Amino acid sequence: MNKPHDIPDWNQMRALLATVQAGSLSGAAKRLGLTQPTLGRQVAALEASLGVTIFERVGRGLVLTEAGAQLVAHLRDMGEAAEKVAMAAAGQSQSIDGVVRVTVSDVYAAHVLPPLLTQLRARAPGLVVEVAAVNSISDLIRREADIAIRHVRPDQDGLIARRCADSAAYIYGAPAYFEREGRPNSAADFARAVFVGAFEGNDIFIAELNRRGVPVGPANFPWATQSGVTGWEWVRQGLCLGAMVDVVARRTPGVEVALPSLEPIPVSTWLVTHRELRTSARIRLVFDVLAEALSRRG
Amino acid sequence: MNKPHDIPDWNQMRALLATVQAGSLSGAAKRLGLTQPTLGRQVAALEASLGVTIFERVGRGLVLTEAGAQLVAHLRDMGEAAEKVAMAAAGQSQSIDGVVRVTVSDVYAAHVLPPLLTQLRARAPGLVVEVAAVNSISDLIRREADIAIRHVRPDQDGLIARRCADSAAYIYGAPAYFEREGRPNSAADFARAVFVGAFEGNDIFIAELNRRGVPVGPANFPWATQSGVTGWEWVRQGLCLGAMVDVVARRTPGVEVALPSLEPIPVSTWLVTHRELRTSARIRLVFDVLAEALSRRG
DNA sequence: GAAGGTTTATACGTTTTTGCATGAACAAGC
């Protein structure tokens, strides 16, 4: 039947792990950059090689057998080790040339990063900085990015974070808005104001405003957008009001603080990377340049 | 340039680990059942992919760089996990101990299986056989059970079925019943007989009897039970008549064939399992023992 | 009940990978 000592194919194991983690062959194929028939064949070959039925083909979808589940438990360890290898490799890379991925909110990507990127370009022409302008939190542990700029303190182990200069967020509006809706002279005047909302919800923002005596609720957020840049553009065109970090607003002509006497919302900034990646020359370079620029008050 | 998301090739990692452990590409090739050029290319590709120089080519032999050593540390974990996967797979496919679920009608569970279970106990003391005495058809594809004993031909794809010895069912009654209701001397005498009914309906049974000239209808089935054992007990106590496979009735004292001249109802038996039979030693053992016993006429 | 969106399985042409040769560089032994 089976060959006595068949050398296991690690790519087939990778295929099995990805299939289980993705839940389907198709999903695993997308994840690994392969195709569904390839994944199917690799998993089938692994089943034949190990002599264990791992999946039960039940129409649409695959169902893990008990035997398969036990295998996958060890496969997860294997996958974690593989990620550590990749992580260590990235950290060992002493070449300045290469790719560094940075995740950052789209607003920062659009208004804060450009001068920093030109600065990096001058320091290292062969360096490619991939900016993932995603507003959701990326997982640095899984190396979805090398560096992240965040406004919340990271609490995961294995990550090192540097706190940059704190900044302040104010409520801004365009002249067109104030002409149409009136300029507020007190916190109470915001009661009927219109704000741009975020997809993830505005509860935290509403709480911050309420703490300052601004009587707003969900009804004041009739529109929402995932894109911070879009929301900021709405504000600039006078569609609504919106909060923005002052470093960005200062570079946006045509917006004014709605009520200067209102206490600003403090915004902290952390620069985060993985411990293993600190040893990489190019990641360290990007990290240091970003940290230096973001820590300088201005 | 590197692609943004470079999926690591686990076989290349395996090649690197084997090379380090064997001390040379040639040695690793022999160990993995590959050739030296293949290993060399895989390691070179991994170096290019990770952007790390792992080996210093110094004439004869390779020397690990410091960066490579750090990678290998994690690679050893990966290799250990891989070995555990293979180990678990070997254990899964060869271990006789474990649980095998068998679904079978409760009548068979009560009267046919006991000697077979003791036989299995002798062959494999660590084997646990779960007998699900359910009269409804279980779904083997969804692994509600590993083996099913059925009396209808399975039509689902992906199932492995073996036809066992055919048996015959007769109509039985107890002396108490015959004394009270009279013993039928011809098929027509069953017109006012009382039969035990099944929950799922008696249409097929009625049709079989009618085909033999027995004039019965739903009115002859005043009572019904889901439990075949209960129904058979009713027959034994003289409450009513009932059909039963002769192999069971022969082991039940105190029941007699109601009308020996009546042609018996043929009953076929299939032993059914799913794909995992091919790889699971314990399922195969139970399957073979059941098949051998159920195929022997007696 | 029909339609759309999934899923896995199969067929075939093409790309990639592999193995076999062979060559070059080095170390050890005579």
Next chain:
DNA sequence: GCTTGTTCATGCAAAAACGTATAAACCTTC
């Protein structure tokens, strides 16, 4: 110094793996 036995690197033909296209089965939704 030469031989011998290693090592890793390189061409080239064959084999294996891959991707595209397509089919069949299933779940969901309207």
